[in-house]
Amino acid sequence: MILLDFFLAGLLLGLLFGGKLTRLSRVPLPFFWVVVAGFGVRFAAFGLRASFVPLLQTFGMALVFAGTLLGIRLFGMPLVSLGAFLNFLVVLANGGRMPASAEVAEHLGLVTIAGHLRAGRYPEYVLMGPSTRLNFLGDIIPYFSFVFRRAFVASIGDYLLGVGIFLVLFHYLRKGGEDGTRRSVKRCFRWRGLGYGFCRRPKPSPRKCSPSWIGRQSSTWWRRLWRRVSRTCFL
Secondary structure, eight states: EEEEEHHHHHHHHHHTTTGGGGGGGGGGTTTTTHHHHHHHHHHTTTTTSSSSSHHHHOOOOHHHHHHHHHHSSSSTTTHHHHHHHHHHHHHTTSSSSSEEEEHHHHTOOHHHHHHHHHHHHHTTTEEEESSSSSSSGGGGGEETTTTTTTEEOHHHHHHHHHHHHHHHHHHHHHHTTTTSSSOOOOGGOTTTTSSSSEEOOOOOOOOOOOOTTTTTTOOOOHHHHHHEEEEEEEB
């Protein structure tokens, strides 16, 4: 829920500050489908009442973290990757469930949600207590959604994910791929059968020294001498 607010905020502010949606097409996102698949697995597991829900949630968060890590060279993506890693870490430490504070939920007026949390009706969450691990990374931070017009309980990883998504959208709506993040297709090492690969920036091609310091009124023998020297001179 929190990610939708930051997504819309980055989209709207990027457009208001002169951004264009067409510039997003120039941003290299070879691993974007991994992130989408991870969120798809998480949303598919949401609301299910089955024993394999924690496993699905752990797998989905692992996909999100892997996708953001593979695209970490993009502007703002390190923050997104850090938030995904913190969420994955706390879920993995608690057996595939996110620890949530019922006290914070009651303080925000979410009495029904706090009661369901104590009753164990959310298979993707676990009641925060002495037995849970890494509680400071769980859902303990209040958040008010301007889209849904209600309060939620979020984690540190959720906030980092949201801020990172905001920065990615706001930056590339205004800059596009003009900040040196493009990759050369000739320099990409692609895996066979898969639609992605590891890319590196191409090295600048060597060019001959320009005889700009020699004036146009130079004599002919100076020109011939410079041509011979410039054949072995590269910048």
